[in-house]
Amino acid sequence: MDFSKKGTAKKQQYIKSASRKIATKASVAVFRLFLVGLVSLIIIGSYLGFGVLKGLADSAPSIDQINVVPTGFTTNIYDKDGNLIDTLVGAESNRVYVTIDKIPKVLQDCVISIEDERFYQHKGIDMQGIFRAFFNGIKSGDFDQGASTVTQQLIKNQVFNGGAEDNFVDRFIRKIQEQYLAIQLEQKLEKDQILEYYLNTINLGAGTYGVQTASKRYFDKDVGELTLSEAAVISAIAQSPTNMNPISHPDNNAQRRTQILDNMKRLNKCTEEEYKEALADDVYSRIQAVNEEQYENSSYNSYFVDELIEQVIADLQEEKGYTYTQASNTLYSGGLNIYTTMDSKVQSVLDNVYTNEDYFPKMGTDSFWELTYALSIEKKSGKTVHYHTNDLLTYNHLTSAYFSSKKDAQKLIEDFKAAKVEVGDTILGEKTNLIIQPQSSMVIMDQHTGYVVGLIGGRGEKTGNRTLNRATNTTRQPGSTFKILSTYLPALDSAGMTLASVIDDAPFRYPGTDKDVKNWNGETYEGLTTLRRAITRSMNIVTVKTLEKVTPKLGFDYLQKLGFTTLVDSMTSDTGKVYSDINLSLALGGITKGVSNLELTAAYAAVANGGVYSKPIFYTKILDHDNKVLLKNKTAVRQVMMESTAFLLTNAMEDVVKKGTGTLVRFQKLNMPIAGKTGTTSDNNDVWFAGYTPYYTACIWSGYDNNKTQTNTSYHKIIWRDVMEQIHKEYALEPVPFTIPDSIVQRTICTKSGKLAVEGLCDKYEGGSTVATEYFAKNTEPTEKCDVHVKVSICSISNKIANDFCPKSKVKEKVLLVKEETAKTMDTPYILPKDTCNIHNAKNSGLQNILPLPGDNITPSISPPAATPTAPPANPDTGNTDNGNTTGNTGTNDDVYDPEFDYNYNN
Secondary structure, eight states, X not given: OOOSHHHHHHHHHHHTSHHHHHHHHHHHHHHHHHHHHHHHHHHHHHHHHHHHHHHHHHTSOOTTTOOOSOOOBOEEEEOTTSOEEEEEOOTTOOOOOOOGGGSXXXXXXXXXXXXXXXXXXXXXXXXXXXXHHHHHHHHHSOTTSOOOOHHHHHHHHHHSTTOOOSSHHHHHHHHHHHHHHHXXXXXXXXXXXXXXXXXXXXXXXXXXXXHHHHHHHHHSSOGGGOOHHHHHHHHHHTTOTTXXXXXXXXXXXHHHHHHHHHHHHHTTSSOHHHHHHHHHOOHHHHHHHHHHHHHHHOOOOOHHHHHHHHHHHHHHHHHHOOOHHHHHHHHHHBOOEEEEOOOHHHHHHHHHHHTOGGGSOOXXXXXEEEEEEEEEEEOTTXXXXXXXXXXXXXXXXXXXXXXXXXXXXXXXXXXXXHHXXXXXXXXXXXXXEEEEESEEEEEEEETTTTEEEEEEOSSSOOOSSSOOOTTTTOOBOOTTHHIIIIIIHHHHHHSSOOTTOEEEXXXXXXXXXXXXXXXXXXXXXXXXXXXXXXXXXXXXXXXXHHHHHHOHHHHHHHHHHTTOOOOOSSEEOTTSOEEOSOSGGGGGTOOSSOBOHHHHHHHHHHHHTTTEEEOOBSXXXXXXXXXXXXXXXXXXXXXXXXXXXXXXXXHHHHHHHHHSTTGGGSOSSOOOOOEEEEEEOGGGOOEEXXXXXXXXXXXXXXXXXXXXXOSOOSHHHHHHHHHHHHHHHHTTOOOOOOOOOTTEEEEEEETTTSSBOOTTTGGGBTTOOOEEXXXXXXXXXXXXXXXXXXXXXXXXXTTEEOOTTSOGGGEEEEEEEOOOOSSXXXXXXXXXXXXXOSSOOGGGTTOSSOOOOTTOOOOOOOOOOSSOOOOOOSOGGGSOOGGGOOOSSSOOOOSOOOHHHHHHHHO
16 A cells, blocks of 8 residues: 555545546446345345245135044943943044043143143244254254144144145145144134144054053053153154154153153253153053053954944944945044943853853864965966865865864965975965864843843954854854744744644655655654644654644744844745745745844744844944934834743743753753753754743854754753853842743643543543643633543453453453544554454353454454553753764754755745
8 A cells, every 4th residue: 555645646636536436436326226126136035925925825724614623533332331342443543532631731741842842932833943943954954853833733633634745845835834824723722722632633653643542552541640751751752653652662762751851851840859750760661561461452353343333334324324434434433432232241251151162062073173275376487376275185185174283284284385386486375264163153132122232153262353253144044943933933823723732743744745854853753742742842743734734924924023034035046946935844944045143032032022022232322422322222122922922932942941952051050940942954064042031032053164064962052051051140140930921821731632631531541641731822722621532441352442242351441542643653552443342242252361263354453562652752962863873972953954955845
């Protein structure tokens, strides 16, 4: 720098020069233009930015249209006493809503301390947090670090589906709209309301949503019982429900939990002592212990709940007009409270018995594992090959897919795969299914209310939800359980017959065919038999003859009134064959499609309930999430038979249990009245017992799913007995007799005529006394005296009616039967001879010990037996089987029919 006098003068001259002045003015002008441009750019940019932001905000959903209230809630299922027995959870619906006053302050503070510590100061967005996240993003290059407030997170979860955008632009747009709505939402809702919604919305891992469900999942306690340590664990999960899961990632959770506890101490939300105690808590060991316990106790829905689900979905469609999808979503995610008819004590007895293998036939002898198998292979050549069970059996030279153990089946599968899968092959799919056989189902109803109080649809441990429910979803031939409903009910109720009505048990063919009706006890025919006796002994011929008198159409009509939905009036198959259940096979349960256990139980419950049919129901009411009644269920009732008829059938079925085919179901320790009917179909494919006490009605079915012949045919009766006896003992139910209606009268009758017994005749009958006391509906009792017994003098030499010349020492007075026989029966030895003695006459009247004289025309006669013929055993459950084959157990095929013939006969 030149500071000399000459230099200074030169400088002043330069400053005052015209060129300098021009340059200075130009610079100022340019600077001014720059400032104007910059300001203009800022103003324009601001307007543009504001316009963009305003446009984004304007495109956001209206605050009045959005819904931040949590949706998707757990549906609770209660038993008849109001105890919670099960829950139903749909996708993102494992949530139990709790109000803010039920959420402990310690949990609220933990969440706020880590997610939004200025929650109670800001107005929806936290500017301090936004700037912090921005500068941190500049430093780290990661702009995903959140500055979202609790309000914004609530909006993100409920309005923007959790904020799972694919690119930065969409995420930026969502953030702007989220902030805009957050400000508006805070003007609309109180802070505590926002926090309440948030704490009930957040995903907290392990399929839980909301703090109450998470508290139960991780600590098995209500949210109100959480400690500081436990609250910090749950609060830590919200950042990443997967990576912060305290079960699968305890280390990650612990690190964030420590940060939360540090924040709590810094914000003076806990004391130093509480802080140290929480840090020292071995909380994760507790979580693992709870998880193991819940895993061990986890189970599938019961068969009762499975059927309940079907009923509720159907009712929502029928009564509310829902589609199937809507009904299903409502059921699983609607937060419903369903009050069922299930009795937990009854169901518990059923579950315990049906998982106890001691009640079922022995494995490897009468029980087996049935295998179904499928294997798909892509060969190295590219060809796809499919194998099934039959291929497996053929390869191993087997004729049956039944195995004594699972290991045996698995070994065969491994051998088969080793042979079929070569190097380079790819297994596309493999499915193995082993089901224990025979299977069984049981339904228990309270006949007075129509409530299904217990139900089980299969033997053994349940292996899935909504699996095959043999109590409701399968139909089987009912065998002789149908005799009561299809034949004897209409006979007594409207066909003018009584329990004393007599039918001849003698060889009989279905009309118009050469097909014999066979009794379960083979070729033994009892002759004149009352309907009571036929019910007690489950006599097929008498039953069919009775339905012939009643007419199959009337029997069919009664069955429809009893709620059977599978009966076939007329049906044409694909081959053009016509099927109908309106025929005599109906008497023995030979029907086209079979019946479900549930419908059979309901039908017997109508008899037990004095003739009043109650449609079986599984729930009484359903409340929605707001505790408003969504559905109310009341059983539909109708009188389907006279009260007197119901009693007469009940009384006759008591004899089935006391001295007939059902003696095995009698309780061992309780003297409880029981009425019921056995049922067995051809080849012992199905075995049934349908019965009731004054308190409950129950039906049990057992058999192979694919109709394999059973060898043990009595175990189901033991199950019925033990289940029902345990239930009655559990409730200390007193043995009381079945109520006799005022419409019932008693008379002393003859069981060979059905008329009033005659003293000195019916009681002196050579075949044994036929005098019995019988019940009748008023005005159906007999008024005429027995006319089939006569007292007559019989010559013991000719076995014919004695004449005046027969020696008195050879003449005996006997009471015999007047009857026209079509074949030999147990009546035959006692039938009144048609002829008079032709040995004794005037010529030889004085001779003693007369022998036939030469030239006498003597007709052979039936000689009376030396003793009363042996009747069939009083209890056919003691070794008799159809066709005389002994099964080696205490069962019997008491009720025989031929399904193939039933279908042929239909035509």
